[in-house]
Amino acid sequence: MSTSPGFAGKAFIVAAIGTLSTAWLMHEAPTQSADVSLHASDDIPAHATRDRASTPPAAQAAQAASAVPPAAPAYRVETAQVTHSFSEAASKLGIDAATAAQLARALAGRIDFRRDLHPGSEVRFVFRNDAQADANAQAGTQGNAQTNAQLNTQTGAATAASTTATADEDLPLAVRISTGKTSHDLFLYRNLDGKAFYYGADGQSNAPSFARYPLDYTRVSSSFSPHRLDPVTHRWAAHDGVDLAAPAGTPVHATARGTVTFAGWETGYGRVIKIKNSGDYSTTFAHLSRFAKSLRAGAQVREGQVIGYVGSTGWATGPHLHYEVHVDHVPKNPLTVALPKRSGMSAEEKEHFAEQVAQFEPLL
Template identity: 35%
Template sequence: MGKFYISILLILMSFSMASAPAYTDNNTYHFTVKRGDSLSQYFSKLGLSNRLLANLLFANKNNKKLNQLNIGHKLTIRLHNNRRFKSLTYQLNRKTNLNIVLNGNYFSTILNRQSKQTPSDLSITVVSINHSFGADAQKAGIGFSTISLVVKELSWQLNFNTDLKKGDRFIIVNGFGEKPVAIIYQSIIKNKSIEAFAYKNKHGHINYFNRFGHSLNSSFLRAPLKYKRISSKFQLRRYHPILKTWRPHRAVDYAANYGTPVYSTANGVITTKGRKGALGKVIIIQHSFDYTTVYAHLSRYANNLYKGRKVKKGQIIGYVGSTGRSTGPHLHYELHYKGKRRNPLTHKLPAQKNISCANLQNFKTRVNKVLSNLELDYQSKHANWAD
C-alpha cells in the first residue's frame, strides 16, 4: 500500500514539474522542452485526456516519436475555442517538424521539412456541411468572430442560405494571428471552389484576395441606368407629389424614358421579384452580407429572372416604368448597408482593389506555401492514415 501512495505522489510531482508554456496566443500554447518533460504532462496541464493522447500516439508510426521529447526542442499545441484539441507541432530536428491535426475523429500526420517552399506553424480546420455553415463551424470549434469573417469575405461569391449543399466543406487555415491566413470553400456537387487568402498591407490592414491577387468583392456601378436627370434626391424631408405631405425620401429617383434598361449595380442574388405596394414592380438584390439594392416602379422585368437567381454587375434586370405610386416614368433606387438605407450618391462603396504589381510576387509566394501545406495534408490523409 505504501508503494502505491509513493507512485501516486511521484506522478503528481512530475505533473507539477512540467514546463509552463513559454507564451500563449489565441488558444495556441508554445513549450520549450526541459529535462523530465513529457507530452502527457503538457496534455494534463491543458486539460486534455490520457485517452486522447493514446489515440494520437497510435494513429501513426511517426507520432510515436513524441514518446521521447528532446530537451530544448519546440512544441506547440493548439486548441479550439471550446478547449478541444486542434493540432500539434513538434520540432523533430532543425529541418523537420512533426505536424498532427485532428479532423473529426481521426488524426492527420504531416512531416514538414523546413524550406522556403513549405510553411510551418499552420493549422487546418475542415468544416463539413451537414446543416448550415454556422452550426457546423461551431461544432468544429470555430469561434463566432471567424464565422462572421468567413461569411463576410465569401458572401460576394457565395449565398450561404441557398448555395450550400450537404457534403460541401470549408477549409480554414490559421497561423499565429487572430484571422485565418486562408479560407477555401469546396462544392462537391458543383465541382467548384472559392479561395480567399489574407494579405496585410503597409498600414497593417488585412484583406482577402484570390490566388491571383484579385479582390473577392464586386465594385458598384455608381448609377443603375442611363438617366436624364435626378428628379428626387435622398433627403429626410420631401414634399410627396401624390400624398401631398412631407415625408422622408431615402432613395434616389432617376428620371428616364419609359423602357430604359435598368442594370444591377453589382454582383448579387435576387431576393424579391414582384409587386410591392407603392413601389410597383420591384426587384431587390442581395449583394453581400452587408449590401442590398432596390429597383422600383419598373414597367417589366428582364427575361429568365426569378427569386434566387444570381446576377452580374451591369446585367439588365428590368426596364423603367411608372408602376405603383408614381407620377411618371423613373427608377426609384435604394441602397441598404447593414440593414439601413444609405444615400447612393454619397455613400462610400467598396472598391474592387487588387494587390499592386510590386507586392504581387510576394503574395503569390505566400499563397503557394499555404497550398503546399494543404497538399501535404491531403497526402497524409490518403497515405499516413493507413499506416
C-alpha cells in the first residue's frame, strides 16, 4: 500500500512552506518607525538641526527682529534758505499761502518779514511724516462696529471739530526762523474745537491784536519826537506819530479792529481817519488822498482792512502817511510801543503744550 500523500496533503505542505517563508522575510527586513514624516525638513542635515536647537531664545528673537525693516520716523525736518521772502521760502517746502500768512501773523509782533529777513536767513519746519500719518489713519479705521456706532452718535460739534483737525494735517508742527542774529520759534497747538494756533515756547501768542505797520512804506521820513522843527510851519512842536513815505495811492490798512470815530478833514492833518481800538488804544491816519468806499464815522473795521490811500493833503511836503498810536489818550511811538497780544492758553492747556514743545524743540 502506497504511503505517498494525496492531493490535499500536498496542498497543505505548500501552504505551510509559504507561511514560513513570509515569516522569515519579515524577520530579516529592516524595521521602520511608525512615525513617518513627510516634511521637507527631513532633508536637513542632523548637525543643522542640532545648531538650531542649541540657539538661545533671545538670539532667535534678535534674528527675527533684524529681519523686520525699520519703521519710518514719525517726523521729518525740512529747511529752506530765504532768497526773496518768507512766503517764497515756505512755498519751496510745500507750505501754502494761507499757512504762510498765518505764520507771519503769529510773529508779527516779533519780526518784520520785509526788513528783518534777508538773503541767507533760514526757515526750518517740522512735519509729520506722510507714512506715519497714513499709518495713524489706517489704525483709526480698524475699530469694530461698536466703536463706529459710538462715533456716529457723537454730537455735530464734535464731528465738526474732528473735521477741522484732520483737514489740515499737513500743517507744520514747529517752525524756526533764523535771521542770523536771532531766531524765533513757533509751535502748533489745537484747542478743544480742533482749531490750529501757533504759540511761542512759553505758551504765549506772539501775534499782537495790533499790526505794527499800516502800509508797505519805503522809509521813515520823520520819526516820533516830543520836539521837532515842523518843515511846514518852521516851528518847534511835538511830532506825535511817524511819517511813513510811500507812493501816492498806496493802500493804508487798519492796524487793529475798532470803530471809526472820525473820517474827514482837519487842519494840518488834511484827510484823516481816527479809530477807537480795544482797551485804551486808538490810532490816527493822516494826509490821506481819499478814504475807502463806505468808510464813515461809526463804521466797524477789522485788522488789515483797507481804510484809505496815501496822499499829501494838509500840511505835507510830499506823499506819506502820518500814523499815530495813543494809549489812554497819550501819544506813543508807533514803532516801539508795546502792542496788546491776543489771549493765550489756560494753565491746563499750557501744561499739555509744554509737552509738545519738549518733543519738537530738539528737532529745530
